Amino acid sequence: MPNAPDDAIEKVIKLRAEINEHNYRYYILDDPTISDAEYDRLLRQLQAIEAQYPELITADSPTQRVGNLPSKAFKEVKHDVPMLSLDNAFSEAEVVAFEQRIKDRLHTEAAIEFACEPKMDGVAISLLYENGFLIRGATRGDGYTGEDITSNVRTIRTVPLQLRGKDIPKRLEVRGEIYMPKAKFNQLNEQLKERNEKVFVNPRNAAAGSLRQLDPRITAKRPLEIVCYGVGSRENLTHIKTHSGIVQQLKQWGLRISMEVQVVPSVVECLQYYYSMMNKRPHLPYEIDGIVYKVNNIELQERLGFVARAPRWAIAHKFPAQEEMTIVEAIEFQVGRTGILTPVARLKPVFVGGVTVSNATLHNMDEVQRKDVHVGDTVVIRRAGDVIPEIVAVVLTKRPPHTKIIELPKHCPVCGSEVLKPEGEAAARCEGGLVCAAQRKEAIKHFASRKAMDINGLGDKLVEQLVEVGLVHDVADLYRLTQAQLANLDRMAEKSASNLIAAIGQSKTTTLARFIYSLGIREVGEATALNLAQHFRDLRLLMQENAENLQKVQDVGPIVAAHVAAFFRQQHNSDIINKLIHFGVHWPAVKINQAKQVFAGKTFVLTGSLTTMTRDEATAALQKVGAKVSGSVSKKTAYVVAGVEPGSKLTQAEKLGVTILDEKQFLKLLQEK
Numbered sequence: 001m002p003n004a005p006d007d008a009i010e011k012v013i014k015l016r017a018e019i020n021e022h023n024y025r026y027y028i029l030d031d032p033t034i035s036d037a038e039y040d041r042l043l044r045q046l047q048a049i050e051a052q053y054p055e056l057i058t059a060d061s062p063t064q065r066v067g068n069l070p071s072k073a074f075k076e077v078k079h080d081v082p083m084l085s086l087d088n089a090f091s092e093a094e095v096v097a098f099e100q101r102i103k104d105r106l107h108t109e110a111a112i113e114f115a116c117e118p119k120m121d122g123v124a125i126s127l128l129y130e131n132g133f134l135i136r137g138a139t140r141g142d143g144y145t146g147e148d149i150t151s152n153v154r155t156i157r158t159v160p161l162q163l164r165g166k167d168i169p170k171r172l173e174v175r176g177e178i179y180m181p182k183a184k185f186n187q188l189n190e191q192l193k194e195r196n197e198k199v200f201v202n203p204r205n206a207a208a209g210s211l212r213q214l215d216p217r218i219t220a221k222r223p224l225e226i227v228c229y230g231v232g233s234r235e236n237l238t239h240i241k242t243h244s245g246i247v248q249q250l251k252q253w254g255l256r257i258s259m260e261v262q263v264v265p266s267v268v269e270c271l272q273y274y275y276s277m278m279n280k281r282p283h284l285p286y287e288i289d290g291i292v293y294k295v296n297n298i299e300l301q302e303r304l305g306f307v308a309r310a311p312r313w314a315i316a317h318k319f320p321a322q323e324e325m326t327i328v329e330a331i332e333f334q335v336g337r338t339g340i341l342t343p344v345a346r347l348k349p350v351f352v353g354g355v356t357v358s359n360a361t362l363h364n365m366d367e368v369q370r371k372d373v374h375v376g377d378t379v380v381i382r383r384a385g386d387v388i389p390e391i392v393a394v395v396l397t398k399r400p401p402h403t404k405i406i407e408l409p410k411h412c413p414v415c416g417s418e419v420l421k422p423e424g425e426a427a428a429r430c431e432g433g434l435v436c437a438a439q440r441k442e443a444i445k446h447f448a449s450r451k452a453m454d455i456n457g458l459g460d461k462l463v464e465q466l467v468e469v470g471l472v473h474d475v476a477d478l479y480r481l482t483q484a485q486l487a488n489l490d491r492m493a494e495k496s497a498s499n500l501i502a503a504i505g506q507s508k509t510t511t512l513a514r515f516i517y518s519l520g521i522r523e524v525g526e527a528t529a530l531n532l533a534q535h536f537r538d539l540r541l542l543m544q545e546n547a548e549n550l551q552k553v554q555d556v557g558p559i560v561a562a563h564v565a566a567f568f569r570q571q572h573n574s575d576i577i578n579k580l581i582h583f584g585v586h587w588p589a590v591k592i593n594q595a596k597q598v599f600a601g602k603t604f605v606l607t608g609s610l611t612t613m614t615r616d617e618a619t620a621a622l623q624k625v626g627a628k629v630s631g632s633v634s635k636k637t638a639y640v641v642a643g644v645e646p647g648s649k650l651t652q653a654e655k656l657g658v659t660i661l662d663e664k665q666f667l668k669l670l671q672e673k
């Protein structure tokens, strides 16, 4: 006899009924009437009373879903009625043939009514209810013997621990599919990734892995759901004449069923349903891998019976698989427009998502390492909808003994130049610049562009054609082109050919800054090119400088300096520069900027706001004439420019005796430069 007081017993009964009602409204009707927080409060109240009077705890209490203690292993379960699988159809013709076989066996030409439903991509499950109470949950296993995973199944909130409604059979075995919604799957993987744990390949594996946990408390934390689609024995349900009727009855008893079940008059509508679900598929919150068609009439089902392991009265019309396994035969590195090396897996061709896939990008080396892909590995390839195929995961159990670890090449596979991967950056780049075939077209376009060598009439399309026909290999070849060669090209008339030759000739006279810019060194824009030209004034001096000294140039930091030094370190880059000069590219001696002489090395500090320009504009104007702009005043500060409402920098300047300029004096100084 429980020694709990009557009011506690009453309260527990009331809370359980209330919570079960909300569970039903939330999970089955999809129509909750209280907030999640209120629901949690009810559950906590119940937990508190049960904690105080443990003798009140029952197996079907809603609190028991949180999971029992771990069990050692799963017991075997013999299914009363074998859990059959379904025959598959992979084409319309196979579906039509399925219907014809049915008609033949039934000796009828009348249309067959079918129940259609999505085929959930999860784990098949059997739920056994006795007197309305869930007494066992089991996996399908081999169809005859499964595993007893009752403790785990109990943690799933959409699995009723007790049936509701009228006329509940003494014994009822319900069949369904346990799955993990797509969004929940992604969240779970994010969490696992954060904790450095192994992620799941897809929602089905996540559902299976979660159900296989020996500790139900882990299962309880996994976002699993169920959809029920049938029963084992129909013994107690003989009054129900259709499959759809059975499914509706399951719903009445509080079990969750698919919202997409639809009864159709013939196979034609089955196919319509198939295509409409195929379109819906990417938007469904769960994964499906096809459509199940079932003869709706149970008497007909019984006349049709079974073959081997599958009913004659049902078929799974599969969607093209979105995931397949294949082997990584090689990894190649593609060199993109800006020299970025992208690892691409060459795969044993595999049909997935409706197309044959033989390549999959791995994006960058970080991804290769994260996914731990080796050459020779078996991998899961995914192509969903029209997205680019991707490698989902390596099947480690299939890794052969001598796989090759993928390493970033030290030299560009296209041109042999150095490959650099800055610390902390995902991208690795070929430093080949002008010579690298993959980068050549872009480099030539850049070289010819308006702010670079400004070759009028040499557009992108023409550059591509010149490279493709082999007339231009590098930018120096532009200066070898003849009018006859150009006139032979597609869409090129005599006149435009001679105009282009003239424009190429004119481009030979340029400036050092333009020339440096036109080389297309990474991170070297117009402004940096100008600074480099002003600083060195002699191309040879620039070419010999090391990265450390390059940082002495105005606005050149360690990254830019490294790119500049790496560029000139490549022999072929200096070869091309020599050729360009040989073909007559030249520039006047760089004029010493007088303004620079006046302000070079002088530090300005700005305080308060100016009325005629913004702080950024003032800074730019000062930098243009060689001055440095600093944020704090020291003895080394040359001038402090004090605008409206100056701050403490003005006081500091007065204290240190630094020259102070007001806006008018400042503007005058700038104009005098």
Ligand code: JCF
Binding pocket: 084, 085, 086, 117, 118, 119, 120, 121, 122, 177, 229, 230, 292, 311, 314
């Ligand atoms: O959704 C499913 N995976 C699913 C599997 C749906 C069904 O109606 C099934 C099934 C497996 C067997 N029906 C049977 C008879």
